[in-house]
Amino acid sequence: MKYWDEHMECMDRDTLQEIQYKRLLETVKRVYISVPYYRKKMQENGIIPEDIKSLADIKKLPFTTKQDLRDNYPYGLFAVPMSEIVRIHASSGTTGKPTVVGYTKHDIGIWSEVMARTLVAAGADKHSFVQIAYGYGLFTGGLGVHYGAERIGASVIPISSGNTKRQIQIMVDFGTTVLACTPSYALYLAETMEEMGIDKSQLKLKSGVFGAEPWSENMRKEIESKLNIKAYDIYGLSEIIGPGVSFECEYQCGMHINEDHFLPEIINPETGEVLGEGEYGELVFTTITKEGLPLIRYRTRDITALHYDRCKCGRTLVRMEKVIGRTDDMIIIRGVNVFPSQIESVLLEMGEVEPHYQLIVDRVNNLDVLEVLVEVSERMFSDEVKKLEQLERKISKAIEETLGISVKVRLVEPKTIERSEGKAKRVIDKRKI
Amino acid sequence: MFVKQISVFLENKSGRLAEVTGILGKHNIDISALSIADTTDFGILRLIVNKPDLALQVLKENGFTVSATDVIAIAVEDKPGGLAKVLEILYKKDIGIEYMYAFVGKLSDQALVILKVEKAEDAIKILKENNVKILPAEEVYAL
Numbered sequence: 001m002k003y004w005d006e007h008m009e010c011m012d013r014d015t016l017q018e019i020q021y022k023r024l025l026e027t028v029k030r031v032y033i034s035v036p037y038y039r040k041k042m043q044e045n046g047i048i049p050e051d052i053k054s055l056a057d058i059k060k061l062p063f064t065t066k067q068d069l070r071d072n073y074p075y076g077l078f079a080v081p082m083s084e085i086v087r088i089h090a091s092s093g094t095t096g097k098p099t100v101v102g103y104t105k106h107d108i109g110i111w112s113e114v115m116a117r118t119l120v121a122a123g124a125d126k127h128s129f130v131q132i133a134y135g136y137g138l139f140t141g142g143l144g145v146h147y148g149a150e151r152i153g154a155s156v157i158p159i160s161s162g163n164t165k166r167q168i169q170i171m172v173d174f175g176t177t178v179l180a181c182t183p184s185y186a187l188y189l190a191e192t193m194e195e196m197g198i199d200k201s202q203l204k205l206k207s208g209v210f211g212a213e214p215w216s217e218n219m220r221k222e223i224e225s226k227l228n229i230k231a232y233d234i235y236g237l238s239e240i241i242g243p244g245v246s247f248e249c250e251y252q253c254g255m256h257i258n259e260d261h262f263l264p265e266i267i268n269p270e271t272g273e274v275l276g277e278g279e280y281g282e283l284v285f286t287t288i289t290k291e292g293l294p295l296i297r298y299r300t301r302d303i304t305a306l307h308y309d310r311c312k313c314g315r316t317l318v319r320m321e322k323v324i325g326r327t328d329d330m331i332i333i334r335g336v337n338v339f340p341s342q343i344e345s346v347l348l349e350m351g352e353v354e355p356h357y358q359l360i361v362d363r364v365n366n367l368d369v370l371e372v373l374v375e376v377s378e379r380m381f382s383d384e385v386k387k388l389e390q391l392e393r394k395i396s397k398a399i400e401e402t403l404g405i406s407v408k409v410r411l412v413e414p415k416t417i418e419r420s421e422g423k424a425k426r427v428i429d430k431r432k433i
Numbered sequence: 434m435f436v437k438q439i440s441v442f443l444e445n446k447s448g449r450l451a452e453v454t455g456i457l458g459k460h461n462i463d464i465s466a467l468s469i470a471d472t473t474d475f476g477i478l479r480l481i482v483n484k485p486d487l488a489l490q491v492l493k494e495n496g497f498t499v500s501a502t503d504v505i506a507i508a509v510e511d512k513p514g515g516l517a518k519v520l521e522i523l524y525k526k527d528i529g530i531e532y533m534y535a536f537v538g539k540l541s542d543q544a545l546v547i548l549k550v551e552k553a554e555d556a557i558k559i560l561k562e563n564n565v566k567i568l569p570a571e572e573v574y575a576l
Contacts, residue, residue: 381499389472413498414498415496
């Protein structure tokens with residue numbers, strides 16, 4: 001099975017754009033009527049739904065931010081009565097009030113469809129055993145993948161996150177073929193497997209769908225070789241629907257956005273100006289089929305670029321590049337934008353460093369300093385001080401060449417950087433500004 | 434002729450050294466020599482023990498980064514100039530010393546020294562030619 005929905009995934013772009021325009025207009029009308037917040041915002045900007053005469057007119061519409069969701073906490077942006085909402089999810093709320101999202105029965109159907117496309121593109125079908133090691137609960141990862149896997153008729157193993165040794169035992173015993181979790185957890189699983197003395201040849205794993213945090217090409221290589229699988233990047237955010245917003249095909253050349261449901265734009269995060277194909281900027285989505293919580297021009301804070309050229313897989317859906325960072329996770333050090341993923345790439349390219357690292361940012365005498373902690377592996381260890389010092393210098397030089405700022409590299413003992421079963425905490429910012 | 438030395442990566446924080454020696458003690462491993470090379474951030478603990486393979490294994494099991502290295506153990510006359518004589522032999526043959534440290538002395542008239550050199554095979558040959566006493570591994574582990 002190559003596609004889940006060949007008609008929608010491979011449609012010619014003119015027809016797709018007609019559908020997108022029709023759905024966009026319906027969405028704008030719906031929020032104008034049903035969501036006082038959007039009506040007010042559009043009135044302030046002097047726009048009515050009829051002003052949207054083409055897809056390009058989307059730029060006349062106001063942006064929505066995470067703050068807008070918080071200001072309307074919990075249900076203020078919902079476009080249907082609560083009696084029609086059949087599911088509620090929420091973000092963890094670590095940076096403020098949680099972001100609450102709601103789904104109608106129809107929305108859950110869309111979600112299952114886009115996740116079904118995602119899993120099929122990663123080689124899954126009804127014969128697959130899909131082990132879902134994303135957290136279940138208010139986080140959208142677990143249940144999102146779950147419904148998609150059920151939709152294609154796979155055998156679902158809803159183990160949720162945690163219990164690492166048990167996860168591995170179940171993978172071996174149940175014959176898991178597709179693993180779904182965060183990429184850092186996939187590496188942690190591989191590491192624990194080695195410790196348990198279980199060889200990858202004992203697994204039936206063929207592929208994995210990994211998302212919920214940014215990861216590099218090198219990290220992909222690590223996961224693929226350590227678990228002997230093909231590792232697919234998937235993307236999503238609860239505000240738009242959850243996992244399934246976009247997915248990689250077998251060519252792994254960017255993630256196809258399910259743009260018959262989610263209309264993407266790339267903007268300059270500073271000015272809000274819409275950028276062209278291939279330009280890096282903030283990814284913005286307008287949901288064009290959702291009922292419960294339709295969002296207009298939602299700013300994801302993720303930095304990426306879009307490519308419209310036809311993919312070898314035959315899908316016409318636009319591809320977004322791997323997210324290279326976030327406008328909010330981006331650390332600005334002495335005026336330079338730094339994304340943890342850039343440092344991760346450097347470390348992995350050195351070939352002698354495990355991808356366990358942490359960035360500590362501090363301000364000393366009014367100057368930002370960046371310290372990179374790197375765990376010493378057996379491969380890189382030497383009994384001679386000068387060789388370890390050379391290694392530190394080599395790493396810091398490579399990072400400096402990439403970032404253009406000086407860093408201090410500190411080698412630390414293995415397993416001293418906190419492992420995470422969810423998103424890895426890569427940056428500790430101690431600056432008090 | 435080589436003696437197997439165990440090297441351990443240690444961050445400079447309190448309690449780490451106690452932990453290593455504790456693990457060795459628990460497994461009944463006897464330390465006959467040790468040295469620590471340190472920088473501001475980390476140190477390398479070098480150990481000569483009676484059961485190097487077991488030490489390597491138990492330290493790994495406890496999550497330490499460990500390696501085994503071949504070093505040379507020599508005995509020099511325990512009097513002024515005793516060590517200088519040996520070092521001069523190596524210097525003249527252009528053999529650089531990576532590091533060295535002394536044993537906890539147990540033989541009354543001799544001082545025992547561990548050497549890590551660049552060209553180990555050559556070094557052994559030269560030391561033998563000059564009648565420097567090289568201690569066999571079994572003898573060192575038993576000290």
